Amino acid sequence: MTLRVQVWFRELKRMVASVESQPELAFSDDLTPELRQNQKTLPVMHCRDCGATGWGGVRHSTINNKLIPNDLRGFYQAFFSQKPLVSFLFPCDESHEETQLLCRHCLTVNPTSVEFCKGCHKENNADNLIPVLVPEVTQTVTRNGQEQLISNHDCPFCGNSNGLSILGAQAASLTSASIGILYTTPFNQDKKLLTFSDSVQDAAHRAGFYNARTYRSTLRTSIFQLVRESQHPLTLQELCDRFADYWREKIPIPENYIATFLPTDLQWLREWDDFLNGDRSKLDPHTALPDLLELVEKRLVWEIVTQFGHRGAIGPSLERSGVASVSFNPQFLTAATKTLHQKLSNEIEALRTVSEDRVRELIVGLLHHLRHRGGIVQPVTQGNYISSGGETYLLSKLVYMPGVGPSVPAPKFLVNAAAKTKQFERVISGKNRDSWCEDWTMRVFAPHTLLLKEQLIDILHFTLETLVGAKLLESHFCGQGRAWGIPMAAIIINPGGKVLTCDRCYHQITHSRTSSHLPDTCRSLGCQGHYHEDDQRPGLVYYRQMYQQGEVRRIVAAEHTGLLSRTTRERLEHRFIQSDRYCDPNLISATSTLEMGINIGDLSSVFLCSLPPTLPTTSSELVARDDETVMR
Template identity: 20%
Template sequence: MAAILHPIRALEHVVSEYRDYLQTEFRAKDANLRAALEQELDAQGFLAQEPFYQAHRPFVDGSNWRDLPIEPALARVMEERTQQPCGYLHQTAAIDELLSDSARPVVVTTGTGSGKTESFLLPVIQNAFEDSAMFPKSGLTAILIYPMNALANDQKLRIEDYLTEAGFGNIKVEQYDRSTSQKTRQEMRANPPHILLTNYMMLEYLLVRPADRENIFANHRCRYLVLDEVHSYRGILGSNIALLTRRLKAHLERARQDWNPNPPATERLKRFPTLVPVGTSATIKSFAEDGLSREEVIRLRDEAVQEFFGTLTGAERESIVVMGEELKSVDVPSEAVYPSPANPVDIRGLDFADTASIEQALAELAGTPGASLEQAARSYKLLWDLNDWLIRRPMSISQIVEAVRESVAERAGGSVEELTREVEAALTVGAALPDGTPGALRLRAHRFLRGGWKFHRCVNPDCGRLYPMGEERCGDCGHQTAPLYLCRNCGADYLAFMGDPDNEPLRPRPETSDQPEWMIYEPDRFNLPVIVDDDDDDDDSGNVAPPRRGQQRVPAQIRGRQVRMGSFDPTSLQFSNDPTDYRMQVTLAPARTRCLCCGGTAGSRSVLTPVALGTSAAVKVIGEGLVETLAAANVGKEGHDGKERLLVFSDSRQDAAHQARFVIFASRYDRMRRRLVELLESRGVLRIQEAVEALSELAVNHHDNPYVPEDTGWLPDDTRDRIAVWEEAPLLDELAVNAGYRGTLFNLGLVGVRYNRLDEYVHARGENLAGTLAIHLGELEYLCRVVLDEMRTRGALSRPMLQYHPAHIACPQHFQRAEWERRMKLPQGYPLTPQREVVANMDAALLPSGIKHHNVWRRPGVGGRGPSVERIIRHLQDRLGGTTQLNPQIAEDVLSFLRDGSFVTAAELFGFRDRAHLLQVNSEVIRLELLSEQQRVHCEVCGDVRTGAPVHAPCPRCHGLMVTWDDAVVAQNRHVRRIRNREAIPLVAKEHTAQITTADRAEVEENFKAPSEVSPVNMLACSPTLEMGIDVGGLDAVVMRNVPPRPDNYAQRGGRAGRRSRVGIVLGYARSTPHDQYFYDKPREMIAGEVPAPAVSLGNRDVLIRHLYAIVLGSAEPGLAGRMIDYVGPQGEMKHEAVNALIEGVTAQVGHAVEVARQAWGADVLSRANLTDDDLRALLAALPDRIRFVFDATARQVIELRQALEHYTQTLERRHAGTRAADLVARILGIPTDQRTNQQDADDRSAGYPLRRFAEFGLLPGYEFPSEPAALRLLG
């Protein structure tokens, strides 16, 4: 049996991966708390909502391509592209209508992937072909308006492909947007194209700019005005578009027609065609459809679409033809029945690759033992009902069960549980049936996954139930809940409260509150008695005896507030200092900076943190689960190119860019970890340099390092260096720079760091030092190992990449190729005297700028907790029973001992300009090795991982002991399993948003479509740029990083999945926003993918006035110039002659503007805004003063900005403010700053472009919010 993507099993795998990730990140120390999470994960709706299923929608066939009124060559192109002799009914009906002599306005409202584009493209191309054959003169025959440039880009390429394949080389198609060059614009003015693609903003400019409005529309034969994705025009945008299309129609009627003004009668309809508006839309529904017949539903939908489109375009509502989707009916075989009783089938062990297994399961479900696959399918009525129901709308299993109970007499009395099992089995088996099997289900599966976790826990210790989204009261026992926090080190749990514990009950504290906090901790649950120390943790002098084994001392104060011990009543939330008053014995910590269980801290940050899953990380996990399940399904699939592809949608460009960067960053580290483990398995112990060389070799072999050239036959030294630093950066991050991250190879317990022959050296030379410390040689070895670890993980490692500040002139150039997002770029080390002798501490002022040092012992008179090496030595000496006579000399002796053995070395470090020598761990003694179960130890309390530490040795961080770390426990971590998984497929992401250039987007799309041997890119993180109609090839899955704004957005994004295979997976990640959580709770409303017809108002006076001003400004001679510098000089002086000329030109066109407004909008529109002709003239009479105000405000702004510029010029002070002011003046006035002196117009996105400036001041239509903060300040 051929491989098949089974969407139900695929969803199960993805949710399982997400579950594993949540369990890995939920690092609770308390077994009961972990069990509470396990219990909730199994609850319906906790981790994910129930899935919805939607069957492939087979549209009714229409006419043969060859029978349509299009050229045979174009019909042949369609046959080849669709691999079908005919189109869908909605396509061919629209084509027939639009190419008839009496064509009426058409709206095609169908689902994603239904071929809406061809419904208007073929008439547009056919009409252009006929025009080019009839008339030698260039001129517009169709204007296609798109809501975004990326969609127009894609459509232009598609049109050009059609023209090329059909041999229509004489048809000219052009796109006019911000990226269109001045040369192309001039060519279009001289010779307008047959087909013009643009967006509504640029159409506005075309109607106002003098050169464009006169020339591009001259001698047009424009028959079609196409509004693609018309459902997106709603609200104020819809009002603007409605007035704009009417102005366009009026302008076309008035455009210059000085070529062939009197054609023969046979050509007249072609020379002066009637403009036909055409719209495409997502599936539109009427507001109320429940209980209505199909005919009534269609009638109401058509009326709603006619009302909307008529309002939008000015077309007569009754004349508008609405083309909805017509679905093929499901022909149920006569022998299909519901077996009675239902036959239970265990689907858990079903083998989808085994046809016999599928056949047997279906025969059991159908009650036809021994029947063939086809016989069983034809006999099982539920399979056919599922096809019928799921074709019409997405349904969840619970909805299907309800439909069965209501409509199937044989199942009316069945229990919900029995019906659920039957429906699940029928869906699972039906989706596994081979292609061609009668009744086979080809499903698109939808599911929402919960994100934005805000864990609360019931305060009742007898209950302790977890709640995922901050629910304030427990549904089981009625007690309140409180925010749950875990220690980042040990996983001990706390509940967050606020209030005065002496005078009032405590209250759960939201994370966003600025009230003083109390973190409730129950020490008895961890069998670790708390001993209160008299010192504040912010002033650890080191003179107090450190904690003994098995006991955790905590300071009397944290952050200046007292630590409280007593009891707590979970019902009243009252605290008492008497531990016997209430049944819960607790400790109140007044801050989150120190854990009362392990004593851990996180510097100035909180060590107690809420359980939070980053959106980008969660989406990456979901994506990994998807590509792996897709790969398993596509093994051996005919025609599959070996690459699994995934789209990840975000609402904003920033979120999409962040998601792409995160995946790129995280996947790079995943790759390093996986490969280093493989290398250590095959080669054994490695030095750091050996590891870097081996990683570089693998990178060359796999061609997956950005600096590996295509031809690897000879690699120059500089190329090898670039490859090596790119490979070394993530390894150094885990070894030395970001070693505290929980997911490093070393903290996961997979790889250990050994200091070569340290044990031999200590036993050979360490007797004197051991005697000074009063410890055994084995204990001295352990102490030395811990000190080396501490130095290394603070960045003091003698690798060249850790010895240069990037700004130093001697920093090797190839280091810049590391693409290393280091948190700390300063080289770091431990103190040395100018004579390079070991010293316990030094003053930072003695070091050159750009170099950081860490003292090993506190400087005299300095407070605080003391350097980490000092704290470790004091702590271990106490735990090991060594000398208590500790002083800076002890630390110097330890480091000198390690230096004598070459374990640390005096390294030359390079700062911003100068250099210095500091002590670093000698990288040559480091050995990397895989850890066996016997070698792997960690602290029983805080989880600190130490390679080579003796079992039951004291933890250097806390009061715990080092214990073995079983393989079984380590393997529970999802990160470990993925590192060890040789079949894991990495995500290779690219950004696809409007932020990147058109050329880069095209390259990204080609790499995404290309097979894996050509490009590994398998994930696009995209904004709504890819939502509308853009073809990026066949793919099976889509992830939404947030729940989209509307159902039509969801349908268009989700519709990318399974367009070609007819099987797809759509996953939505619901963040913590109210919008996302609303639709997580009500997924049906979003997944339906249908929207009511948008509401558009024509009575908005402000919008209409702006369009009125656009008419008069577009008619004025001279019209608006291309740059503000033409009206305001660089000193802020007004150019009165130019301003007066513009105002005179506007004043002269008042009568014309009123006439055009009346023609464009008619009494119907004007009356809605309560505007008469006199009102229009009065508004136009006020325009000159408003124009002067715009130029006045601009001049004032330039004068104010020049003050900062002149201050800098005169004093050479505040250089940044001066240069920024100069740049702003240039932008405001449209002065080119990049030597493009031939640029006649300013960038039309900036305030230096008069049309944009006028829109910001309310004088021209504003299709988007003002982007220039300077203008907002002036208006405010």
């Protein structure tokens, strides 16, 4: 029996959400004039780091708090131009100090004290006015010697720089997620795929996109297999040290090992490029092979550390999916808790009766925050990167490192006031707004007392000093000041974990099952919520199963278009069919040039991308052609 299954996806483009207490997502293009008249909508903003979600809008003027409704084009222009009239609005409850009220009828932002909306005079009740947090996102910058007022896209909850983005997903992103599943699932024994696009540019772009986007799925699956098969929890240092030996034993042919773990941005290396485009099955064992192995293994240390560092809370990471959790050396942590508890109860009058559990939560929360900011002392950050205050060009000078630009997250360490850097995070803020460390300290100890600024400085000074002494932190010079980072040997990687969600802002963390101390206070900036177990969210279960059951096989995508010479196309087709080496293509991103009498062999899956509104005959034939190869 031959079973044919078609799965259709629609791009998440021009997405909006209704302005109401329970917002509903909608495609802007589907809204009729009648719907637009009856229901106000705004674009959806979200932070990939902490998951905060809200609306985006544009005000009429700087003195007008009314937002312009149903104008996506105007919002896109203002957002990407960083116009100061852009506003972000996040639903909240009225207990928040900075709560304002958004009218769902006229989109006017009102203070909580009003009895009627200032724009349309609707009564202040739950049906008309929605409690929202409207953070201040404007800042003054100097460009070409002139000061300009712009809006920034920093997340107001977790502080992630440029963390806010417009909700959406195009065909390349949607199909790359599906492709990742097809190649990792053990139920698919035919790990080859054709994707068809309707233009040469799209086919070329998607080939590169699939290569880059699916690399981390392969890496996460391979990391989890090592963590799961270890007899005891590994430190991050041990994980990095053992990873290469573990997988070189699993993939004994060095060329196949390199093909599996060499990142896409290192494919240009001359030795590897010659091997890819040649017909040899082996690299030169005296020159090319050892050089490439060394580069791959240095890069893998960076990739593994970032998976549990500043990428650990972004997207479908091992932590967020619940297959792995991070804790800290329990002996170090116990010693630090006892020492700091004694210091605080003796030196800070307001904390004389504070419990050890509160002190422990202060320490653990601070360490996890620093870890998710990337403040882990590893080979590429130790030394010049820290001492320079986070100059990312120093990372890019290393051959094996990826490009780190302004829009790419980079490791951030905690620094004191004397450190001259804008890239790292201040322990104590010199501005009117509290730093994360200050805010966290106040919220952890809120049940006991209200703390003054001077007391916060003393508490955080004692905390950092204690953590350095307990080997949970390292102190390094940063310009004229000091920077603090977590040593890799202090971080423990555990298989599995409990996924906890804040009952107020929905921030998620994964807590180790081996720890008896459950975190309580939410770690999002300014949030008054508390964590509770939420281990059955569908998205988490989906990726958890993929990492737990997935097979490690790298996706190697190549373009097949009319711009390639006949010799190149024929070589590509031959390598796709034979697949003698791990570096040979197992995914072809093609245009219709591939359907002209070419024997592509048996296939069980075909993706049709960029389909027009009405399905043309050629697209239908491509699907049917795949069925014919299966039946043969």
